[in-house]
Amino acid sequence: MQGLHDVLQPAGPAAAHIATLWWLTLAICAAVFIAILVAFLIALVRAPRADAATPPDLAPLGSAEPRTRLVVSIAVACSIVGLLLLLAGSIAADRALARMPEDDALHIQVTGHQWWWDVIYDDPQPSRRFQTANEIHIPVGRPVLLSLQSGDVIHSFWVPNLAGKKDLIPGHILTLRLQADKAGTYRGQCAEFCGLQHAFMGFEVIAESPQAFAAWSDAQREPAHAPSDPGTTRGHDLFLTGTCMMCHAIAGTPAGARAGPDLTHVASRKWLAAGAVPNDPEHLAAWIRDPGQFKPGAQMPPHAVPKDELDALVAYLETLR
Amino acid sequence: MTDAYVAMPEPAAAQALERTWRDPPGFLGWLAAVNHKSIGRRFIVTAFGFFVAAGLLAAVMRLQLSRPDNHIVGPDLYNRIFTLHGTAMMFLFAVPVMQAMAVYLVPLMIGTRSTAFPRMTAYAYWVYLFGGLMIFIAFLLAMGPDNGWFNYVPLSGPQYSSGKRSDFWAQLITFTEVSGLLVSVDIITTVFKLRAPGMTLARMPLFVWAMLVTAFMIIFAMPAVMLSSTMLIMDRLVGTHFFNPADGGDPLLWQHLFWFFGHPEVYFIFIPALGFMSSIIATFARRPIFGHTAMVLALIATAFFAFGLWVHHMFATNVPDLGKAFFTAMSLMIAIPSAVQIFCWIATLWKGRLYMTSALLFTLGFFFILVIGGLTGLILGSVPLDLQVHDSYFVVAHLHYVLIGGAVFPLFGAWYYWFPKITGRLMDERLGRWNFWLFFIAFNVTFYPMHHLGLEGMPRRVYTYAAATGWGPLNLLASVGAVVIALSVLLFIVNAVKSLRSGELAGPNPWRAPSLEWAADSPPAAYDFAAIPVVASREPLWDARPAPSHVTGLATDVREGVSTTVIDALPDHRYTFPSPTPWTFLAAVATTVMFISSIFTPWAVVWGSIPIIITLIAWFWPTREETAKHLALEKRP
Numbered sequence: 001m002q003g004l005h006d007v008l009q010p011a012g013p014a015a016a017h018i019a020t021l022w023w024l025t026l027a028i029c030a031a032v033f034i035a036i037l038v039a040f041l042i043a044l045v046r047a048p049r050a051d052a053a054t055p056p057d058l059a060p061l062g063s064a065e066p067r068t069r070l071v072v073s074i075a076v077a078c079s080i081v082g083l084l085l086l087l088a089g090s091i092a093a094d095r096a097l098a099r100m101p102e103d104d105a106l107h108i109q110v111t112g113h114q115w116w117w118d119v120i121y122d123d124p125q126p127s128r129r130f131q132t133a134n135e136i137h138i139p140v141g142r143p144v145l146l147s148l149q150s151g152d153v154i155h156s157f158w159v160p161n162l163a164g165k166k167d168l169i170p171g172h173i174l175t176l177r178l179q180a181d182k183a184g185t186y187r188g189q190c191a192e193f194c195g196l197q198h199a200f201m202g203f204e205v206i207a208e209s210p211q212a213f214a215a216w217s218d219a220q221r222e223p224a225h226a227p228s229d230p231g232t233t234r235g236h237d238l239f240l241t242g243t244c245m246m247c248h249a250i251a252g253t254p255a256g257a258r259a260g261p262d263l264t265h266v267a268s269r270k271w272l273a274a275g276a277v278p279n280d281p282e283h284l285a286a287w288i289r290d291p292g293q294f295k296p297g298a299q300m301p302p303h304a305v306p307k308d309e310l311d312a313l314v315a316y317l318e319t320l321r
Numbered sequence: 322m323t324d325a326y327v328a329m330p331e332p333a334a335a336q337a338l339e340r341t342w343r344d345p346p347g348f349l350g351w352l353a354a355v356n357h358k359s360i361g362r363r364f365i366v367t368a369f370g371f372f373v374a375a376g377l378l379a380a381v382m383r384l385q386l387s388r389p390d391n392h393i394v395g396p397d398l399y400n401r402i403f404t405l406h407g408t409a410m411m412f413l414f415a416v417p418v419m420q421a422m423a424v425y426l427v428p429l430m431i432g433t434r435s436t437a438f439p440r441m442t443a444y445a446y447w448v449y450l451f452g453g454l455m456i457f458i459a460f461l462l463a464m465g466p467d468n469g470w471f472n473y474v475p476l477s478g479p480q481y482s483s484g485k486r487s488d489f490w491a492q493l494i495t496f497t498e499v500s501g502l503l504v505s506v507d508i509i510t511t512v513f514k515l516r517a518p519g520m521t522l523a524r525m526p527l528f529v530w531a532m533l534v535t536a537f538m539i540i541f542a543m544p545a546v547m548l549s550s551t552m553l554i555m556d557r558l559v560g561t562h563f564f565n566p567a568d569g570g571d572p573l574l575w576q577h578l579f580w581f582f583g584h585p586e587v588y589f590i591f592i593p594a595l596g597f598m599s600s601i602i603a604t605f606a607r608r609p610i611f612g613h614t615a616m617v618l619a620l621i622a623t624a625f626f627a628f629g630l631w632v633h634h635m636f637a638t639n640v641p642d643l644g645k646a647f648f649t650a651m652s653l654m655i656a657i658p659s660a661v662q663i664f665c666w667i668a669t670l671w672k673g674r675l676y677m678t679s680a681l682l683f684t685l686g687f688f689f690i691l692v693i694g695g696l697t698g699l700i701l702g703s704v705p706l707d708l709q710v711h712d713s714y715f716v717v718a719h720l721h722y723v724l725i726g727g728a729v730f731p732l733f734g735a736w737y738y739w740f741p742k743i744t745g746r747l748m749d750e751r752l753g754r755w756n757f758w759l760f761f762i763a764f765n766v767t768f769y770p771m772h773h774l775g776l777e778g779m780p781r782r783v784y785t786y787a788a789a790t791g792w793g794p795l796n797l798l799a800s801v802g803a804v805v806i807a808l809s810v811l812l813f814i815v816n817a818v819k820s821l822r823s824g825e826l827a828g829p830n831p832w833r834a835p836s837l838e839w840a841a842d843s844p845p846a847a848y849d850f851a852a853i854p855v856v857a858s859r860e861p862l863w864d865a866r867p868a869p870s871h872v873t874g875l876a877t878d879v880r881e882g883v884s885t886t887v888i889d890a891l892p893d894h895r896y897t898f899p900s901p902t903p904w905t906f907l908a909a910v911a912t913t914v915m916f917i918s919s920i921f922t923p924w925a926v927v928w929g930s931i932p933i934i935i936t937l938i939a940w941f942w943p944t945r946e947e948t949a950k951h952l953a954l955e956k957r958p
Contacts, residue, residue: 007710007777018705018706018708022706025699025706029699036663037688037689039671040667040670042671043668044675044685047674048675049676050673050674050676052676052833053833054607054833055607056609057608057672057673057674058609058863058864059608060609060611061859065668068611069612071668072611072668075664076657076660076661076664079660080657083657086653090649090703090704091646091649093703093706094645094646094705152475152480153476154473154476160777164637164705165708165712166637167637169573170475171567191637191711191713191780192473193473194476195400195481198780296396297397
């Protein structure tokens with residue numbers, strides 16, 4: 001995943017503006033640092049050595065040391081100029097970020113929960129809205145407007161390659177604009193400390209071609225298909241008669257609870273548990289049995305289901321593509 | 322020229338002074354002590370103890386993060402550890418240790434025999450000690466706070482933080498508030514009213530200026546966090562809704578109030594360190610600091626700007642963009658007064674003759690580390706850049722560069738510098754150099770890689786990370802550095818213990834330094850100065866002696882001092898300092914009982930205040946004997 005979460009490898013205009021400002025700022029700061037360090041080292045090298053017996057030099061008390069004063073004043077003036085340059089650069093980047101286009105933007109609502117991300121793709125046509133979790137697909141080259149809110153405590157949405165971070169604060173709705181110019185998978189993670197599993201509250205932003213995105217979103221809009229064979233039917237029934245449906249939703253079934261991630265197309269996702277667990281049948285079974293072994297403190301309780309029931313459940317969930 | 326700045330007293334007078342000013346003997350006497358040097362020493366040693374404890378917590382964190390998917394500590398313990406590390410370092414070490422140094426040094430530097438309110442200082446120390454013990458005991462009992470030193474709501478509120486963990490945190494704030502505010506009042510009064518005659522504001526040492534400015538900042542900033550921690554406790558204990566959005570509260574209110582205190586707090590730590598720097602550099606460059614007036618103005622300017630930066634901790638929230646730009650400008654402008662000071666020090670070194678000691682080495686470390694920390698601070702102050710690096714390991718790197726480079730290195734320098742004054746013995750120079758170089762190199766090995774980790778997307782406060790993130794190697798490097806830092810601190814402790822037992826005797830002024838504390842004995846007598854000196858210049862021990870050289874006519878059988886005017890330090894009137902009393906200790910115990918009980922029931926505020934009132938009345942109760950003495954003194958010509 002190296003490079004998938006890197007501030008200095010921008011994949012979109014927001015991160016690119018910031019990276020440009022970064023290099024400008026770094027250049028100015030490095031120049032200042034080197035200048036100070038050189039002056040300091042020259043001072044250390046050229047000043048004669050003394051010891052406890054050396055009498056103090058009281059000449060400065062009688063004179064204002066005009067040459068030194070001039071040099072120090074020039075140095076201060078240069079620092080002020082440098083700071084003003086940095087300020088101008090910062091404000092220019094800020095304006096560029098504020099003026100990013102919003103035409104034809106894709107609207108996505110992201111709600112942070114301890115410790116996963118609820119994602120709703122908005123649409124003026126209510127029937128075209130759909131819900132997923134922990135994985136955000138976006139079309140390359142189209143602005144995305146995220147509206148961020150929190151279901152419990154403060155979280156922070158951060159995809160370093162695409163944009164700076166924005167907090168999700170209970171009682172407030174914040175917006176974040178981003179856009180991907182390069183197709184790819186970009187990793188994000190909660191950046192505001194939010195409790196026990198702050199470390200494993202990750203997500204992925206998958207930027208793909210508009211065609212691929214359209215195909216993906218059409219698939220996501222579909223409700224879950226009814227199971228066809230006896231094994232998955234058993235899993236389906238277990239899901240709807242057991243505790244699963246008390247927290248999770250599967251569109252097209254009576255399960256509609258929103259306490260945990262939407263599972264309508266769970267098998268299409270790469271990760272379980274907000275980036276903590278790879279999504280394959282083995283891990284899924286282990287996760288259902290004991291989420292705490294992967295994410296101690298996770299809100300999902302352990303389920304001591306007999307092996308055959310667990311297999312049926314997993315078989316059913318694997319059909320939710 | 323420096324040895325006997327203050328006239329030697331008659332042996333009989335010296336004995337009388339010693340009897341009057343020393344702390345009473347025995348264990349009870351130890352509890353009753355009010356001498357600023359006893360309190361200052363205790364304060365410094367206690368703060369150092371908390372520094373070591375919080376440092377050990379950091380070592381556990383570095384061990385945990387040394388490789389990916391590590392399970393040495395789980396998330397719950399890790400959260401308690403990083404919370405206590407930050408809380409203890411900020412509230413129990415960094416701020417108190419600076420105040421402790423001031424309690425010890427300021428009276429000596431301004432030529433008086435005590436701080437203005439010695440009993441209050443003693444009480445402040447006990448309250449601080451008990452608060453610190455409370456939070457560490459709570460930690461050991463698995464009741465320690467676990468929401469970070471910034472304790473954001475709603476995570477720390479009644480809904481998401483059950484048990485009493487957050488309440489212990491909020492009460493620790495109350496303890497350190499009381500202590501910090503009292504010491505600040507004490508320092509301001511001491512500096513304004515007890516300077517030796519002739520020590521005008523213009524002649525005051527830069528360290529004293531720094532502590533004066535800091536004390537004012539504490540008084541203006543601390544009420545904000547006092548308010549917010551009280552609101553939090555009320556939300557948790559009596560069901561108010563200050564921070565609950567469902568009932569009209571707002572979690573952002575917490576952030577504004579906390580950072581209105583929290584950002585200036587960085588400067589409570591940094592500004593005293595600037596004072597250490599000026600003292601140490603002047604002595605070891607063997608010339609007065611270049612640009613004394615500019616230095617003073619820079620300290621004051623820093624203090625003002627420091628109150629205009631708090632929103633840069635909140636750029637990722639929904640503060641309006643125009644408002645954020647203002648805070649960016651302020652965050653960059655505060656670099657100007659720091660630049661002025663750095664340039665003045667470089668000019669001083671440039672034109673001086675350098676006496677290379679461990680004390681000077683540690684202050685020189687500042688120029689490398691703090692400058693990097695200051696420049697990364699500019700990056701964090703810029704809104705767009707901050708949105709990327711905020712709450713990442715980049716900030717962890719930045720804050721340690723600022724706090725360790727800007728405060729801990731000068732503080733270690735200060736310890737090497739004033740150790741002979743406090744103990745009478747010099748520290749070992751060879752060990753001192755090892756201490757410095759190990760600390761300096763290991764510090765950079767530990768914290769420099771964190772800049773890169775932040776840019777590679779590693780968020781703060783994670784108890785572990787997956788191997789696939791690629792953060793493993795740099796974390797391992799940082800952990801190796803942390804071990805060496807621990808070794809260098811151990812070396813410092815070894816050096817201090819060894820020097821305390823068998824160090825070279827220092828004499829009053831081993832460094833031939835210019836300020837008044839070096840005119841006192843090492844360690845100073847209970848009464849500091851046999852006679853209150855009179856001052857005629859900024860560098861009294863270097864410069865021409867005034868005539869008269871000292872104040873005469875003060876009582877030796879009563880704790881008497883001279884009070885002077887605020888600006889010109891003209892003798893104003895005689896002032897009698899209070900005597901030792903165990904009631905300060907008992908009042909602190911009563912306060913502690915009230916604070917801790919109120920974690921469990923709000924009624925403790927009612928019944929818990931009764932013992933406090935009783936102990937305070939006893940503390941202030943005048944005795945006939947003392948009143949008679951004062952009356953007699955008043956009638957004396």
